[in-house]
Amino acid sequence: MARLTLDHVTKSFTDFDAVKDVSIDVADGQFLAVLGPSGCGKTTLLRLVAGFEKVTSGEIRIGGEVVSGKGGSVAPEKRRVGIVFQNYALWPHMSVAENIGYSLKVAKLDKAVARQKVEDALALVNLQGLGERRPANLSGGQRQRVALARCLVAAPSLVLFDEPLANLDVHLRASMEDEFAAFHKRTGTTIVYITHDQAEAMALADRIAVMDHGRLAQLATPRELYHEPANEMVASFISQGILLPADVMTSEDGGRCKVRVLGTELVVRCRPGERPRAGARICCRSADIELSADASGFDGLVKRAIYQGGAARIEFTPAAGPDLTLRFEQPDPVVLENGAQVRLRIRSGWLIPAAGAAA
């Protein structure tokens, strides 16, 4: 068990920075999910922690010990981290038991003790009796469990997952998700878990780090990420938030302020200390948008309404902002139709902090 600290970590490849100035602190026993679009540097970040890549600048500490930094780099085999790869990376020339027992053999553990530990690890992932099989003769889910058992058997201080469920089908994913959660609860291991599936991240993590183009866009609890995105990227990336231009009319008071959006005034949640400013943006969710029953709200045209079962996807162009398109879902009973002129109302929203404002 160990605490993991990344301190202003940057990793440059020859032509560009894959990870830029990222600082993250993962407390002992915490489950951190790293979320972000493809190519944003998640895998690189993980490989930096494991020691397969060297930091260009900054420092990484595991359990207080500096493992990567100016003074050099501790070799991966000395870091006591476990890692589970997206493609499992099971050694095809070894049986399941040999795969799991590899790190014990390398550590020259007593044979009988090692055998017992392998048995325990197999039991932990519900694979009793499959020790003699070859990885090639296992199903995808079983392989993933072997990979998990292999990384757990050495009791690592830190476990790293790189999109471990990406190759599995939807049903298996859900059950493996439960297993990971149970495993984390049982062992209390510090975990860094990479995924690009938001639902997975939300379900599992204590905290989520959202990355964008190598930078840390936001580090927060799932709830906070959803309700109080720190910037436009997070707002639109998480659950497809709807972004609208706004002018802030009043200073923050009790966590709220008044804004003008599409010609109508509206009270939204905001950070402490917000002051009136122009050119701001608010983020709202489908659930915040409703048909206006009275004079409040704004008019516009329903460009498209696509029924998707239980709800419809609506594309709406407000009259006050002909260049804007609002995309949101309207649950049954769907009343909006193609070409309809309607008046909508935004119930609430979140004022996105000005760029550069401290988190």
Add this chain to the structure above:
Amino acid sequence: MSARIRESRGQEMALTAAVAVVIVLLSLLPMLRLVKEIAAPGGVLTTVAVEAGLRSPATWIATWHTLVVGIGGTLLAVLSGTLVAVLVSLTDIRGRSALVLCYVMPLLIAPQVTALAWLQLFGPASPFLKLFGAAPPLGTKNLLYSTSGIILLLGVQYGPLVFLLVRAGLRKLPRELVEAARAGGANWFTVLVTIVLPLMTPSIMAAAALAFVSCVGNFGIPAFLGIPANYLVLPTLIYQKLAGGGPAVLGETAFLSVLIGIIAMAGILAQEGMSRRRDYRISSTSLPSEPYELGRWRPVVQAGMWLLILLVLVLPLFGLVLTSLVPGYGIALTAKTATLDNYRFVLFEHDAANRAFFNSFWLSIVAAFFAVIVAVPVGYLIAWGKQRWVRLLNLSVELPYALPGVVLAIASLLLFLRPIPLTGIQLYNTVWIILYAYLARFLVLALRPTISGYHQIDRALEEAAQVAGAGLFTRMRTIIFPLVAPAAIAGGLLIFMTALSELTVSALLWSSGAETIGVVMFSFEQGGDSNYAAAMSVITVAVTFALMLVTNLLAPHLPSGVLPWRD
């Protein structure tokens, strides 16, 4: 409508038929003829030839020698080739492409040239050793004239072959497999021994089988090193018998050549059997793993590698050049004695050498040209064809090259000893029989790169032309040939380099007036005129190097792996 179906079918049928004819003529016919000679000479089933062969003690001695040098050479090649492949592929050693280029080079130098170069380097007449006054006194036996000498040079010659295959395997090793082991606490060496090498066993065994076949079938090295010591292997035994007995002993040599074929096949089958039990198919694609940092060992390892290059490539070639510059056997090279007379002699004065240059050049050019032309349609059928039997086609083209050259040479002799039926054309004792053997043997060298070229091309390009109304032949000419041409031509250049100083086949097929460079070089060396042989070798090596440089210009248009010396 049906007329149009017939028309489009017709072109495909014509192509298939033409390809089938070529394959039958070049691959199946000689092999069948050879089998017939063993089983039923003169048309009657009998075991006489086999029994006669089995009764002769020379057969058994040569077989034993063949196995000894074959296995020894293979072991040495596998050890050195694998070691170099691991160092080059997995560590942060510097100057990688230069190293690969230099290490692979001996593969493109004919075995008898390698043999000659080493003999000249260490022999008592060595101009190189004389430069330091370190040459042993004249009359001392050259240590290379021995079993271990033959094994050493076979290892040097075919180490690069192993290197190429193992390196290709290492490149496909996904980095996660290595990293999972390192995260599990294993250091680099442990990972190498417990993960990397076990996963590479299929590559290593395939390479070993190939090296074994090459060692067993090699003629140049045991001819230069073994014959003087009266150490005969099967190919040199066949050569001696034919040189002494002529067509009368053809039946006997046919048996011996089949024996070589069987030994070679046994090697391949053993590898297949072992591989089947260890089929670690690596399916995932991934980046190659980060190179291991040698740290302060890096200069040492680098120095070791370049020392190896110095030993296996630079020194022998240097020795060869020196020998080609001295006026006669045993004379020390000084500014005063150095002369270009040897070159003048082989290029302008010696008739057979003259003819040999002429013959070898045009034989190689025709063989290369023919192979390129044929490889495109054959490759088309193999890579994109829908019929299943074309896989067999691939196999039968591989056969004449997979089997030792001696086998094909004997088969060609048997096939053309008498005039071709109906036409009365006589190929035996002419240069045409050598051409036939070259065509059969080297076709596959152009076919392999062409097929990999096809696999890289998006088939939709052809289909677009088809939709535009182009028939098969039009598509071949305007779309397909231009697309695969670079790969096929690179293969053709490889053929030219290989055929130019080829010896194994032509040593058995040549006749007066139909000499090749290899044959004349060999007879110079046997007659004690090493200086002339060295001059001829230097010329062919220079031509080969020049061609390599030219071929490099094609590199950007080629699938990777077509040019062995390109990293």
